Amino acid sequence: MALLGAEDQGGGLAADETVWVEVRTLLPSTEEGLTLALSGEVEDCVQELLRRGRRVLYGAEGRPGREAAAAMDRIGDVLRDYSWEKLNAGPWREISKAWRQVYAYGCFFGALSQVAAGHPLATAVRLCDLGLLMGASVLDNVLARLVRVLQCHLPRPAVEVPAQRARADPPPVPAVRPEDAVPHLHCPSLEHFRDNFLIPQKPVILEGITDHWPCMKKWSVDYFCQVAGCRTVPVELGPRYTDEEWSQKLMTVSDFINQYIVNQNSVGYLAQHQLFDQIPELKEDISIPDYCCLGEGEEDDITINAWFGPEGTVSPLHQDPQQNFLAQVFGRKYIRLYSPQDSENLYPHESHILHNTSQVDVDDPDLVKFPSFSKAAFQSCILMPGQVLFIPVKYWHYVRSLDTSFSVSFWWS
Template sequence: MAAPGGVQGPVANPALWAEVRALLPAAEEGMTLALSGEVEDGILQLLRRARGLLYAQPCEAAALGRLGEILRDYSWERLNAGPWREISKAWRQVYTYGCLFAALAEVAAGRPLAPAVRLCDMGLLMGASVLDNVLARLVRVLQAQLPRAEPWAHGSVKKVRIASAPAPLVQPEDAVPHLRCPSLERFRENYLIPGKPVVLEGITDHWPCMKKWSVDYFCQVAGCRTVPVELGSRYTDEEWSQKLMTVGDFISEYIVNENSIGYLAQHQLFDQIPELKEDIRIPDYCCLGEGEDDDITINAWFGPAGTVSPLHQDPQQNFLAQVFGRKYICLCPPQESENLYPHESQILHNTSQVDVEDPDLVKFPNFRKAALQSCVLMPGQVLFIPVQYWHYVRSLDISFSVSFWWS
């Protein structure tokens, strides 16, 4: 006789398996395995076989896990076969299905849930949505079953220095102007249309994150979640690299112990962890753009003091909201580009060769002509960075910022 939910043998957590199965179509034929492009017939056969194992009575967890691994390994090779923009969405969907089947096999077998959560995160990071974004719904169910981490298990976060660098002096004539809750019309006429930066105050006062978020909070809410981390003080350094790790390990290695510089810079974090997205709001001023809310890219920036974004440009308007910690930011209008010595390579053409805080004026003499503005962005403040406006950013403290890119 099959165990509850169709799992072979006794189920360690029948209630969890029932909740997980409720996320999927009730019958095998309802899982269409639709892909957004062509893949090899052999892959389609593996997908159908895995689906059959999932819906079998009883579910064959071991075989399902093996097929999930095969699908992940094969599609992973395809995902790394060329530039990301040229990768077929169909292969990303195959990778997602591989992660889904493998994660479900872990649950069906009654094994610890942390590996299943990692599988979901890998699919969310590298795959493409299937079955109404089932991985996002599945990981939320699984994460709720994991014990929330105690305030930092590897050492009290209270020992972490809150302010670890003095703020550079900003001369009044060079300071970015501040404005409190301007009307949409005033912001549009005075800053958006002429393309001028401004620090907005008071517009995040109602955001839940302003009272809730801290290093401890991220450890508790997202400690088990796998995210990409940038290693190195700035992306132009030769030793700069990226690594996948859990938020908990990132906090332990780069926030609490300060072994070296690492930075969590991620545009998928809020899709991965909707609990965090519920704590922020899209600024009302974004309605002045041409797109819808779904066209706005929301980025997370979390790291220790000393992380630097070199002087660079972005192709969209940007609201940079500071949640905790401080950032020193230097800005320069796009018409000053010739004085900023952009890199000649195509990859870094939007990045200046000049170190803003320690410029080599022998090598880059025209930099002294550049019309720079600066500010120290404090918690609760939002900096408007116009499209193509050059900006340099250095974290003065342990810092979390949220940026909204819009057109």
């Protein structure tokens, strides 16, 4: 086994040493420069463990040796395990940011130990993603910068080619009656949109406002595997989140694509609001719609969500607490909309967790159990690539993917 830092036979740096050199450029040149500031109080023993990890990292002139890498790995494990207990001690909104930062530092030291030891980089990338998903930003968002370097050295994940098999005919595309159709507008002015749709809270489909987005020409299933195939993301498993068997699982984007998009072994949906922060290469391909400036909040208050899944994925009839622009990038979606004034006819769940979700199965409503549902008037549409649907705050909406589909939603106030 070659010594750490040795050169290869051609006189250049060995491959794993090259990665370490690139990683090292992301870090401060001195131990004092790597600040360990936390946004809150934690136990003194945790602070000492953070300082010990820093000392190990900067204890060697160059790349940490095997013993140092192993020590840093153990420190990362302890930090992650201890902070994980704190992260699961209560509601997420009540978790101290300091403990999320401790978890991020644990992922940081763990990822660096994997690189220093010359281990497969996929483990280091996964640790970075866990820190980005569960932790809070540390060292000028070092985990995002670190993972961007590491994934350049990973081979592109392969998309499997499924064996030919008999495929059931897809369900017919729902009919949209002209009298129920959501109106369309091409690039309306801010004033026109505000006066005719935002203030009166009326749904509308906007066309032409995403034509300049790079994603409209670049994004595809293959592109996602190329750009983000090695990245670990949370995936929702099950046809809809109201089903008893619904669950969540962490997996790589390439595994998600192979299992749920290509082979369609079961229903899985990549639906999350952190994807664009986690993978900024994707965020560079979209833009916040100009109409969001009509809201009361700042741009940083806008939540951007990703929705990526196979044909047949369903979001049950539900309502959201903010205004929503739903932009379709590829694939088609059938969407049905109900006014908040019809809420009583839609039978919301009585539990606090699902109070924003209807008990009615829109595809097969039980009118004996929910007789007033037939009284509720609705609008509907088939959202096509390049179209953006404005869903007013608290408007009930049901969504079904008619194809493999990727959408981006912007929640704003």
